[in-house]
Structures are given as C-alpha cells and as structure tokens.
Amino acid sequence: MPYNNQPKPDDRSDNVEKLQEMVHNTIENMEAAEETMEFANEKDRADIAAKNERRRDAIEGMRAEIKDEYRAQQEE
Structure with missing residues (x-):
C-alpha cells in the first residue's frame, strides 16, 4: 500500500x-x-x-531572526 505523505507547505507568515x-x-x-x-x-x-x-543570548538570537523574517516577508 503506497503512502502519499506530503510535508505541509512552509507557512512562515506568522513567524x-x-x-x-x-x-x-x-x-x-x-x-x-x-x-x-x-x-x-x-x-x-x-x-x-x-x-x-x-536567556539574554537566546533573546539576541531571536531578535536577529525576527529581523531576518521581517525582511523575508517584505521581499514576498
């Protein structure tokens, strides 16, 4: 029996x-x-x-990721 498992599409709209x-x-x-x-x-x-x-280090990383995600959303 073949499985047709497909990954969910990458929805980054609310990242x-x-x-x-x-x-x-x-x-x-x-x-x-x-x-x-x-x-x-x-x-x-x-x-x-x-x-x-x-936690402070993690926050720095999350803030950098927020900037990256925001830029990516603006390019769409």
Missing part, C-alpha cells in the same frame, strides 16, 4: 509574531527568576544568573 511572543515570554521568565533570587541560596542564585545569561 515574526511567534518570535516576538517568545521574546516577551523569555523576558517575563527572566524577571520572575530575578525576583526568586532574593529568596535563593548562593548556589541557586548562581544557577539563576547563569540561566538568565543564556
């Missing part, structure tokens, strides 16, 4: 909005983590700080 939402959520997570640092021990504070640094 900018999705990425912006991801940036917003990541910033909220960073802020919540910063608030918890007040009540954390030294080890947990260091872990939270390291995770927030990774």
